[in-house]
Amino acid sequence: MTIKSRNTYALPSSFVYSEDLTEFKYQANTELYVEGNTYSDLFTPKTIFDLVCRVDNMVNLQKVTESQVEAWVAENYKPIL
Numbered sequence: 843m844t845i846k847s848r849n850t851y852a853l854p855s856s857f858v859y860s861e862d863l864t865e866f867k868y869q870a871n872t873e874l875y876v877e878g879n880t881y882s883d884l885f886t887p888k889t890i891f892d893l894v895c896r897v898d899n900m901v902n903l904q905k906v907t908e909s910q911v912e913a914w915v916a917e918n919y920k921p922i923l
Contacts, residue, residue, distance in 0.1 A: 843877070843921065843922045844877040844919075844921045845875070845876060845877070845915055846874070846877045847872040847875075847888075847911050847912060847915050849872065850870055850872040850907055850908050850911050851907070852893075853869045853870060853871060854868075856869040859897075864897055865895060865896045865897060866894070866897065867893065867894055868893050868894075868895065869889055869890065869892075869893065870889070870910075870911055871887065871888070871890075872887075872888055872889075872911050872915075873885040873886070873888070874887075874888050874915065874919070890910070893906075893907060894910075
């Protein structure tokens, strides 16, 4: 059993820029679900805090966010065999 994320998006209202304006911390919302669950509409909403993005990579914010959220999920929800 593996927990996965979907429908992930950054919350622009949470952006807090560093003093040198090179990066910002922010939050993202996502839906956690069990991979392979036959109840595809069964999920848990989750807000992930303290994500970081460099300002020069803001154009890729969605990919950066998805990558960080996937890493957070993998770290916090280990697969159950």
